[in-house]
Amino acid sequence: xxxxxxxxxxxxxxxxxxxxxxxxxxxxxxxxxxxxxxxxxxxxxxxxxxxxxxxxxxxxxxxxxxxxxxxxxxxxxxxxxxxxxxxxxxxxxxxxxxxxxxxxxxxxxxxxxxxxxxxxxxxxxxxxxxxxxxxxxxxxxxxxxxxxxxxxxxxxxxxxxxxxxxxxxxxxxxxxxxxxxxxxxxxxxxxxxxxxxxxxxxxxxxxxxxxxxxxxxxxxxxxxxxxxxxxxxxxxxxxxxxxxxxxxxxxxxxxxxxxxxxxxxxxxxxxxxxxxxxxxxxxxxxxxxxxxxxxxxxxxxxxxxxxxxxxxxxxxxxxxxxxxxxxxxxxxxxxxxxxxxxxxxxxxxxxxxxxxxxxxxxxxxxxxxxxxxxxxxxxxxxxxxx
Numbered sequence: 001x002x003x004x005x006x007x008x009x010x011x012x013x014x015x016x017x018x019x020x021x022x023x024x025x026x027x028x029x030x031x032x033x034x035x036x037x038x039x040x041x042x043x044x045x046x047x048x049x050x051x052x053x054x055x056x057x058x059x060x061x062x063x064x065x066x067x068x069x070x071x072x073x074x075x076x077x078x079x080x081x082x083x084x085x086x087x088x089x090x091x092x093x094x095x096x097x098x099x100x101x102x103x104x105x106x107x108x109x110x111x112x113x114x115x116x117x118x119x120x121x122x123x124x125x126x127x128x129x130x131x132x133x134x135x136x137x138x139x140x141x142x143x144x145x146x147x148x149x150x151x152x153x154x155x156x157x158x159x160x161x162x163x164x165x166x167x168x169x170x171x172x173x174x175x176x177x178x179x180x181x182x183x184x185x186x187x188x189x190x191x192x193x194x195x196x197x198x199x200x201x202x203x204x205x206x207x208x209x210x211x212x213x214x215x216x217x218x219x220x221x222x223x224x225x226x227x228x229x230x231x232x233x234x235x236x237x238x239x240x241x242x243x244x245x246x247x248x249x250x251x252x253x254x255x256x257x258x259x260x261x262x263x264x265x266x267x268x269x270x271x272x273x274x275x276x277x278x279x280x281x282x283x284x285x286x287x288x289x290x291x292x293x294x295x296x297x298x299x300x301x302x303x304x305x306x307x308x309x310x311x312x313x314x315x316x317x318x319x320x321x322x323x324x325x326x327x328x329x330x331x332x333x334x335x336x337x338x339x340x341x342x343x344x345x346x347x348x349x350x351x352x353x354x355x356x357x358x359x360x361x362x363x364x365x366x367x368x369x370x371x372x373x374x375x376x377x378x379x380x381x382x383x384x385x386x
Contacts, residue, residue: 020274024246027215030190032146033097033118035072037192037250038217042276043243044072044250045266046219047259048101053083056090062259063094069263070278070310073250075099075121084111091116099148106132113139119146123179130182137188146190149179152223153197153206167197169205176210192216192250196223200238207242217249224254231255232265236272243273277312280368283327284317291319292337293357305365311372315364316346325351333367335360 029039037044047066051058053076063074078084078100091098099119100112106127109120113136120140127133140147153167156175164171172195183191193216195206203222211218222238225231235253242248253265270276282302287295299317306315316334318324324336328346335355337343342356345363355363 022244022246022273022275025211025218027217027249028189030146030192030217032073032099032250035097035118037146037219041249043248043270045070045263045270046073046075046099046250046252047071047262047266048075048077048252050259053077053079053086053090056086059086059090060093063090063096063098065260066263067094067096069260070267071096071263073097073099073119075101075252076117077101078108078112079103081108081111084108084115087112087115087117102127106136109136110139113143113145116143117145119148121148121150123150123175133182134186137183137186140188140190146192147183147188148219149176149183149191149193150219151176151179151193151195153199153202154223167202169195169202169209172197172202172206173209173213177213180214180216189216192219194219194221196221196254198222198224200234203238204241207247208245211247218247220248220251221254226256228255228257228261231257235265236269239269240273243269243275278310279312280306280309281312281314282306282317283314283331285319285323287319290322292339292341292343293319293360295319295337298361301361302364305361306368309368309372311375313368313372313375315368317364332371333364335364 027038029041030037035044049059049062051062053059059076066074074096076087076090076098078087084100087098087100097118099121100117102109102112102120102122104126109122109127112120127136151172153172156167156171160171160175176193176195180191180193193210193214195210197203197206200222207218207220220239220242222235225234231254239248239251251266253262255262267276267278271281282299284299285295295317302317314331316327316331318327319337321336321338328334328336329349332348334346335343337357342354343360345352345355
């Protein structure tokens, strides 16, 4: 017998819509600098620096690494006056929009807006009197800043915790809507909202309720998700289920790891849902006794050597002929292991030529780079013709 959730899932799977289609929630669009968020804009991938913001050189260097990984928006913490002042030096040296992370002190938000931040991450209810909120809103208007209302289960208002007894979806959504109302009452609408928790179920429930309650863009995240492995899994489950339901316009995978890894995992989640594609998607087998070469080591090397390729391409690396030809038929470039130390190379899904296993890595890299260059040249010609 199916439990209620399984019955619901089965009903959805048996619906008439194509099983790969995701219908995104309709919402208004805002801009974080040059990056559109919401509406029909691509889902953007964010991360956050973990260097001291006052160390301008280190912060800029980290943002450059995030840019190379494909990040769309970067958040920088501004806990003090020196940090918000450092934005004046940081912003001109990077190409992605910078979100200033503000807590409690309204003056930091004003300073960050003046220093070139494209967005202010705040809780309007935490920065003081209505007059101070008005000052922050005016600074955002004057300098073209968007805002993100960031609600976390771990820092809900005392009044809400007393009323609800514990962090819950209802309390998180009420907090978000109360803060949104402050901005709307002052005729400010360039904002997005997040309602994050470290608990996947709480997060997903809160976002579903919020998505029905307001039409602004939503920033997704599982906060304090953990280390690289556990955090990636939690985020994939939580963010993946929301995105599959059409909820979410920009995402951050919060990991206790190198921020570049957050960007990589974010793009992998979007690629898995066919929502956005960047770089090489390697389809590979887990390996077994049938493998004709060391699949695990080969894939690890290829991931590193193909990390610089941003053009969307699919590559299959399969250790034997059981699934190899079928997987290769679905990919741009493929290699299927065989016997006698050699395998078959596939181009655009068609068997093309045999190759010794020990020459495979260099050859695959060469083929991918060549194919990527051809695609980029074709795209450039198409753009020039428009």
